Amino acid sequence: MALEPEEILQALDPEQAEAASSLLGPTVILAGAGTGKTRTITHRIAYGIVRGDFSENRVLALTYTNRAAGELRARLRSLGVASANAKTFHSAALAQLEYFFRTLYGIQPFRVQESKAKTLLQAANSLKISLDPNALRDLAAEIEWRKYSLLSLEEYAEKLKDRSVPQSLSANRLLDLHKAYDEANLKEKKMDWEDVILLCTGMLRAEPRALAQVQQQYRFFTVDEYQDISPLQQDLLDTWLGDRSDICVVGDPNQTIYSFTGASSTYLENFASRYPQANVIQLNRNYRSNPEIIRVANRARVHQHLEPLEAHRQSGQPPQVIAFANKQEEASWVAKRIKDQLSAGIKASQIAVLYRINGQSEPIEKALGDLGIDFQVRGGQRYYNRSDVMSAIRLVRAEASSPSNKPLYESVTALVRSLGWQSVRPEESGAKLESWEALNHFVEIAEELGPNATIQDFANELEERQRSQHEPVRESITLSTIHAAKGLEFQSVFIIGATEGYLPISYAKKDNELVEEQRLFYVAITRAKDNLQLSWPKSDSETGRENSISRFAEYFQ
Secondary structure, eight states, X not given: OOOOHHHHHHTSOHHHHHHHHOOSSOEEEEEOTTSOHHHHHHHHHHHXXXXXXXXXXXXXXXXXXXXXXXXXXXXXXXXXXXXXXXXXXXXXXXXXXXHHIIIIISSOOOEEOSOHHHHHHHHHHHTTOOOOHHHHHHHHHHXXXXXXXXXXXXXXXXXXXXXXXXXXXXXXXXXHHHHHHHHHHHHTTEEOHHHHHHHHHHHHHHOHHHHHHHHHHOOEEEESSGGGOOHHHHHHHHHHXXXXXXXXXXXXXXXXXXXXXXXXXXXXXXXXXXXXXXEEEXXXXXXXXXXXXXXXXXXXXXXXXXXXXXXXSOOOOOOEEEEESSHHHHHHHHHHHHHHHHHTTOOXXXXXXXXXXXXXXXXXXXXXXXXXXXXXXXXXXXXXXXXXXXXXXXXXXXXXXXXXXXXXXXXXXXXXXXXXXXXXXXXXXXXXXXXXXXXXXXXXXXXXXXXXXXXXXXXXXXXHHHHTTOOOOOSSEEEEEHHHHTTOOEEEEEEOOOBTBBTTBTTOOSHHHHHHHHHHHHHHHTTEEEEEEEEXXXXXXXXXXXXXXXXXXXXXX
């Protein structure tokens, strides 16, 4: 049953309700960590639709991560909004490219490459440049930064005076590599994800018919995590908007942690200057963390001119800073503490171990494995690449091609049963449990879509999730870099390896780089709801080198 407009607003606090009521014209929501920004923007969209100010099919909500887009779609469905579009910039741009290339030119656009590494290696070999895996990763990131920053090769060459060149390549050789990489993609009729946005923008500007159709289709824009927008994405957004201003952006300058990819919080901070008539609303009531964690977060935040977070939960356990002789002892203690928390009833999916770089995960992986504790490393095997998941997807597509009148839940459970799924969760851990959880996610999606959905609706939802890599959360401990944990929250968080050289990272030398490291630390702190532990090893077992505690630990005092 559809909600009434006043019911939608009643679910919000005064500032959230003010933001949700600001429907037409430009609106900027400065939303601190844990203040309910996703709740606010989904209720705003639903409120606008129920009131009749928004046409549901003319709404486009934009995100930067696949999980965020999936969460927006799920929350909108729960509010009775089924067809409003929630997509990443990349998926929206690719869909438009594919559609207009077919309708206008009768061809398909270039294929999107799986990763830059293979093409980069080919380009390097053609120039007789030897690159190790680390250099390949750094060069891929450098290409990404150039393209997201909307820099031509000539403009990039100027910027190189202030940038460290990967693997000590000369500036000229680096430029040669960039050129060879682009030429290799062109030759193989491939494009990277930055090219998708660049080509979509160029196509829309070159084809008035296409631009008119897109601007007719989408009128009301919402941009989540606006502090992470890049010049490349802003250029596409400006093209979609044209001379209109029905746009709502939401973000937190204190959580800008992707400057190394070209993201800039300048657009968020200057939004009210660009749109003088904009409604500016701050959300600072934190509903996620206990007051003790909020106290640390407020000390750690960079943008002190914004309102501090205001805790709205009861007092709880104060955060701890703990030192260990080495990283093995640190990992052993964390693993035992996690085991205690699991025994106390905390769900595994509500516990996370965070670190600055992927290389810090090995000791904690071993310590958890020694205790028989299941964990998942974010960025590990992709859910949609699993053989059992791919088999289930093929069955769903076959079923959708000749739909029956069977209820969706019955159809889906029959499909996954044919692959070995049972309604009762296995007691044993390991591969059998992982397979059950993977197939059970299909059942969860069917339940989420509701009894009125069809198998075709299910197939479409699955296709969107697969395309955007919107993956399920496993019932296991999460091991993650701080960057990869942004947007997530956990009852208990362990930040490990908190030494100088990691927090901040050793190559952060300039003031702006150190400030970004502080924002990253703030993101780590604000992932925690109830328990927060910061730990560090006093020495490195392998090298014998003595460590110094991270300067950011002072915020815990």
